[in-house]
Amino acid sequence: MNKLIVSPSPHVHSGDSVQKNMYGVLLALVPALAASVWFFGLGALIVTLTSVLACVLFEHLIQKYLLKKPSTIMDGSAAVTGLLLAFNLPTNIPLGLIIIGAAIAIGMGKMSFGGLGQNPFNPALVGRVFLLISFPVQMTSWPVPIAARGAYIDAVTGPTPLSVVKEGLAAGRPFSELTAEIPSYLNLFMGQMGGSAGEVAGVALLLGLGYMLIKKIVTWHIPVAVVGSIAVFTGVLHLSDPQAYASPLFHLLTGGVLLGAFFMATDYASSPMSKRGMLLYGAGIGIITVLIRIYGSYPEGVSFAILIMNAFTPLIDKYIKPKRFGEKPAVQKA
Amino acid sequence: MLKTFSLGGVHPAENKRSANSPVEVLPVPPVVSIPLAQHIGAPAQALVKKGDEVKVGQVIAQSAGFVSANIHSPVSGKVAKVDQIVDASGYRKDAIIINTEGDEWVEDIDRSAILVKEITASPEAIIKKIGEAGIVGLGGATFPAHVKLSPPPGKTCDVLIINGVECEPYLTSDHRLMLEKGEELLVGIRLLMTALNVKKAIIGIENNKPDAIAHMEKLASEYEGVRVQPLKVQYPQGGEKQLIDACMGRQVPSGKLPIEVGAVVHNVGTAYAVYEAVQKNKPLIERIVTVTGLSLARPANFLTRIGTPISVLIEAAGGLPDDTGKIIGGGPMMGKALTSTEIPVTKGTSGILLMPQPLASRKPVDPCIRCSKCVSVCPMGLSPYLLMPLAEKAIWDRAEEENIMDCIECGSCSFTCPSSRPLLDYIRLGKAKVGQIMRSRTATA
Ligand code: SF4
Ligand code: SF4
Numbered sequence: 001m002n003k004l005i006v007s008p009s010p011h012v013h014s015g016d017s018v019q020k021n022m023y024g025v026l027l028a029l030v031p032a033l034a035a036s037v038w039f040f041g042l043g044a045l046i047v048t049l050t051s052v053l054a055c056v057l058f059e060h061l062i063q064k065y066l067l068k069k070p071s072t073i074m075d076g077s078a079a080v081t082g083l084l085l086a087f088n089l090p091t092n093i094p095l096g097l098i099i100i101g102a103a104i105a106i107g108m109g110k111m112s113f114g115g116l117g118q119n120p121f122n123p124a125l126v127g128r129v130f131l132l133i134s135f136p137v138q139m140t141s142w143p144v145p146i147a148a149r150g151a152y153i154d155a156v157t158g159p160t161p162l163s164v165v166k167e168g169l170a171a172g173r174p175f176s177e178l179t180a181e182i183p184s185y186l187n188l189f190m191g192q193m194g195g196s197a198g199e200v201a202g203v204a205l206l207l208g209l210g211y212m213l214i215k216k217i218v219t220w221h222i223p224v225a226v227v228g229s230i231a232v233f234t235g236v237l238h239l240s241d242p243q244a245y246a247s248p249l250f251h252l253l254t255g256g257v258l259l260g261a262f263f264m265a266t267d268y269a270s271s272p273m274s275k276r277g278m279l280l281y282g283a284g285i286g287i288i289t290v291l292i293r294i295y296g297s298y299p300e301g302v303s304f305a306i307l308i309m310n311a312f313t314p315l316i317d318k319y320i321k322p323k324r325f326g327e328k329p330a331v332q333k334a
Numbered sequence: 335m336l337k338t339f340s341l342g343g344v345h346p347a348e349n350k351r352s353a354n355s356p357v358e359v360l361p362v363p364p365v366v367s368i369p370l371a372q373h374i375g376a377p378a379q380a381l382v383k384k385g386d387e388v389k390v391g392q393v394i395a396q397s398a399g400f401v402s403a404n405i406h407s408p409v410s411g412k413v414a415k416v417d418q419i420v421d422a423s424g425y426r427k428d429a430i431i432i433n434t435e436g437d438e439w440v441e442d443i444d445r446s447a448i449l450v451k452e453i454t455a456s457p458e459a460i461i462k463k464i465g466e467a468g469i470v471g472l473g474g475a476t477f478p479a480h481v482k483l484s485p486p487p488g489k490t491c492d493v494l495i496i497n498g499v500e501c502e503p504y505l506t507s508d509h510r511l512m513l514e515k516g517e518e519l520l521v522g523i524r525l526l527m528t529a530l531n532v533k534k535a536i537i538g539i540e541n542n543k544p545d546a547i548a549h550m551e552k553l554a555s556e557y558e559g560v561r562v563q564p565l566k567v568q569y570p571q572g573g574e575k576q577l578i579d580a581c582m583g584r585q586v587p588s589g590k591l592p593i594e595v596g597a598v599v600h601n602v603g604t605a606y607a608v609y610e611a612v613q614k615n616k617p618l619i620e621r622i623v624t625v626t627g628l629s630l631a632r633p634a635n636f637l638t639r640i641g642t643p644i645s646v647l648i649e650a651a652g653g654l655p656d657d658t659g660k661i662i663g664g665g666p667m668m669g670k671a672l673t674s675t676e677i678p679v680t681k682g683t684s685g686i687l688l689m690p691q692p693l694a695s696r697k698p699v700d701p702c703i704r705c706s707k708c709v710s711v712c713p714m715g716l717s718p719y720l721l722m723p724l725a726e727k728a729i730w731d732r733a734e735e736e737n738i739m740d741c742i743e744c745g746s747c748s749f750t751c752p753s754s755r756p757l758l759d760y761i762r763l764g765k766a767k768v769g770q771i772m773r774s775r776t777a778t779a
Contacts, residue, residue: 005660005694006424006673008759010745012346012503012666012693016707016752018700075700117703219710273706273717324715324737325341325575326587 018116021268022076024217028208029083029263035191035201036087041149043091044197048083050095054102055082062111077116081105084124087198087259088303089131092143092155097135101127121310122267125303132303142194160194162255165246166299174243179250188253199256209262218266221275225282226261226289227252233290245294255300257289264302270310274322281316284309336541336566339576340585342713343568344746346667348542352506352626352633357514359637360650362437366409366641368394369421369429372680373470374477375401380430386413391440391617394430397465403478403681404468405430408619408639410438422663422680424673432641443616449517450613453524460529460612467611468618468681472603473497473508473572474664476682479604483529485593492596494527494535495581496605498550499565501540501572502665505685507622508602510635512539512546515606516553522609523560530598535560536581537602540567569667570744574599576713588740603684623647623679627688629655638679644686645675659694662687667745700753708747708757714740718747718757725764730771733764739772741765 036044059078060071072078085105089098105127110119132139143155161182168178183192191201199205212218230251237245251257265271265285272281285305292301371377378395388394388407395405411434418426439445455463465480485491500508512519523535537554539547539562547564554560563581570576575586577599584595592599600608603621610616619640626633631652638647644661648654654675662669663677664684708718716737724733738761747757 004658004671004673006671007660007696008671008762009662009669009743010667010749010758011660011662011669011671011687011689012749013697013754014344014346014750016750017697017754018703018752021703021705021752077703115701117701216707219706268704268706271704273704273709273719275710278706321736322709322712322715322717323341324588325579325713325740326585326590327715 018075018077021217022080024212024215025080025263026076026083028211028217029087029198031204031207032087032198032201032259033083035204036091036197039145039149039191039200040091040143040155040197043143043148043152043155046095046152047089047091047093047098047197048086050098051086051089051102052079052082054099055079055085055106058103058106059111062107063115067111072115075116078106081110081123083198084263085127087263088124088128088196088256090139090142091197092141092151092153092157093138094153097131097138101131104130117269119269120313121307122264122270125264125307129303129307144194145192145200158194160254160299161188161250162299165250166293169244169246175246176243185249185253188250193254195254196256196259199259202253202258205258205262212262219275219278221278222266222271222282223261225279226265226286227257229283229286230257230290233287237294251290251293255293256302260285260302260306265306265309270313272313272316272320274317274320276323277316277320280320281309281313284312336564337580338566338568339571339579339713341715342711342746343570343576344711344749345567346503346569346749348567349504349626349628350506350509350542351504351630352624352635353509353543355506355510355634357510357622357635357637360639360642360647362409362434362639363642363646364434365414365431365643366434366639367419367429367431367643367678368405368408368641369419369427369678369680370395370405371421371427372405372476372640372682373403374475375399375403377428378402378405380416380428382413382416382430384413384415387411388413388432389438389440391443391619397468401478401481403470404466404617406468406617406619407432408641409434411435420673420677422670422672422677422683429678444614445616449521451521453521453528455525455528455612457529457531460525460608463612464529464608466617467607469604469607469611470618470681471601472607472621472681472684473601474668474682474684479600479608482598482600483526485530485598489593490596491530491532491593491598492534493582494523494530494532495577495597495599496523496535496537496602497572497577497599498537498539498546498602499572499577500543501567501569502667502669502684504626504687505624505665506626507624507635507684509543509546511602511606511622512543512550516549518609519602519606520553520557520560521613522605522607524557525608525612526600526605527559533559537562538565538571538577538581539563540565540571542567570713570742570746573713573742573744575742588737618681621679621681621683623683624685625651626685627655627658627690628693629657629690630688631655640681641678643676643678644672647679647686648675648688655688655690657690658688659691660689662689667749668743696756697754699755702753702755705752707750707752711746711750713744713746714742716741718761721764722755722757722760725760725767728767730764730768734768734772738764738768
């Protein structure tokens with residue numbers, strides 16, 4: 001007989017692992033990737049491939065040669081960051097910029113804090129916002145969907161629905177008139193609009209979220225809180241003046257709200273641990289997003305909103321604890 | 335929607351391989367070893383010495399206080415010695431070793447199978463009898479049963495909850511008991527209700543035992559005030575606080591006992607032992623033990639005399655599989671890994687589980703990825719990811735603030751963690767330490 005193992009309980013494990021969760025996220029992003037390739041063709045392929053490879057390579061190099069530890073790229077988290085970074089970039093962005101973005105995302109956003117689980121900010125967003133601030137022109141020119149499928153750098157570009165509406169409303173034009181110049185809600189939901197590689201197709205992102213919920217990779221709290229708070233906030237504004245403020249559905253379907261709510265805000269390390277904390281954090285993201293969109297200079301705002309709330313995560317975790325058993329007052333019958 | 339408890343919980347693979355194996359009576363072994371500490375509280379004091387002749391059912395060790403329990407001889411024969419043996423805890427503890435001769439019982443024990451339904455004993459007499467018979471919580475907690483039947487002054491009980499949940503994977507002894515001894519069990523419940531002076535009893539059974547639910551529902555219809563509550567399969571539903579919450583929607587406050595919300599919980603095995611003690615005058619000398627495991631040839635449920643070495647049970651279930659890497663006393667979530675096959679069955683042994691390699695070994699530990707899954711599954715609403723480093727770094731005051739003492743050691747957090755972190759190992763350590771600090775504080779205050 002073998003030597004008996006003696007260890008404390010529990011003696012069984014769920015079989016869950018870091019890899020399962022990370023590869024699960026990658027799988028959940030496949031529909032959005034397919035939509036991206038459908039709408040933006042060659043550019044989408046080049047951007048995602050470059051970003052994923054660059055992120056994985058940077059992590060491997062940093063871990064192995066700088067930190068002199070075993071490489072961690074097989075856990076899948078570097079690939080997730082790479083894919084999410086790509087999804088937040090326009091599909092005509094030059095290779096050099098992608099590589100800079102990947103270096104910032106992995107190097108500064110993740111590894112400098114100690115790697116997986118330690119990053120206070122979503123690494124992909126750190127990369128994206130760095131690029132947005134440093135290269136605003138390249139980061140805000142958007143290839144038009146389908147028509148530009150065969151091209152990469154020289155793809156025909158056009159305005160995004162969000163910028164059309166933002167500028168239109170700023171110029172005092174009524175919202176009902178502007179809706180004629182942008183795709184229908186159905187087309188917005190299907191993803192037929194200009195925008196970052198992976199953010200356009202709401203339907204694909206929703207599928208991915210469904211998969212993550214079934215597989216228990218994430219819970220509903222953050223996505224619902226983000227989407228719900230944006231819907232409520234913009235809904236109130238829209239009702240107060242339907243012509244001066246865009247409709248809630250428009251806000252939700254454009255500018256990467258769903259990508260942000262489902263995949264970026266739910267990053268494990270940079271989001272709160274308790275359900276109540278998650279709801280507060282999600283609501284914070286929604287509110288800040290709307291404030292930026294309505295009063296700020298950027299048409300979108302989800303990325304900044306998530307990064308701002310990332311910064312509040314430690315505070316939220318400190319003060320908002322999970323609901324305890326027995327918190328509900330006991331009803332003792334007389 | 336089926337009822338269950340409100341917070342957290344997990345659903346490990348059930349693997350109830352022995353669910354359809356009727357209880358078999360295991361032959362009386364040639365030698366038994368009976369530890370004096372097989373219940374929570376003070377170890378019993380031996381009343382016999384080497385060379386003494388004993389009969390089945392004779393008291394051989396006496397309860398050493400209010401929270402303690404008598405121990406009766408499970409066999410007839412001669413005391414070989416009173417010595418130290420390694421028990422389930424892995425330490426050497428005092429035990430009485432008896433060489434079996436024949437099977438001669440104390441005269442006034444009713445060994446017939448005739449059901450005695452009529453209850454004549456007064457509440458006081460029932461509680462006294464339960465104390466004398468050495469009955470402890472048979473679900474595995476081994477808390478002396480008579481203590482739970484004597485509510486502290488000022489507290490009243492209005493509902494008796496009977497735990498037929500058997501939420502631990504693999505184990506089936508309670509399941510078989512409900513199917514095979516349902517009538518006796520119900521009389522036992524009636525006895526407990528009489529002792530506690532309550533009008534209502536709820537038998538909680540998880541939905542993975544539909545036959546037991548149906549059977550008990552049919553039988554219970556003839557007993558006023560007793561009803562069956564089917565429950566959604568969810569671990570750790572057998573935890574007292576979780577079961578009360580699931581059955582009645584009452585949550586026992588932190589640091590308090592079930593009586594605080596008017597409930598007392600007993601296991602089905604305990605209720606059956608109460609029947610035998612009060613109606614048949616039979617003390618606790620045997621119990622049903624599930625012997626199971628993924629590689630075991632013949633998973634079974636044995637009616638086993640206390641003190642039987644587990645090697646005898648394993649042999650009877652088809653022998654120790656070659657790939658055995660771990661032997662567990664109890665279920666896989668809360669059971670104890672045993673150090674040898676010579677450890678005896680005690681009152682709290684609900685099962686013997688043989689874990690094959692490689693399942694017996696733990697997976698390598700990864701860093702915490704802050705996935706918050708441990709928080710989601712904790713039935714007490716704690717933050718295991720936070721408690722572990724606090725215990726690791728010995729920051730006891732913070733651990734106390736984070737309510738480490740609320741932990742019921744169910745293991746759901748460690749079970750779930752994708753990084754396979756040994757959360758409960760450290761939380762247990764922290765509980766021991768914080769408990770010590772809290773006690774010394776009340777002692778000096
Ligand atoms: S912290 Fe304690 S009560 Fe919570 S899941 Fe872990 S073992 Fe169970
Ligand atoms: S389950 Fe494990 S990895 Fe996830 S938060 Fe808890 S300790 Fe960290």
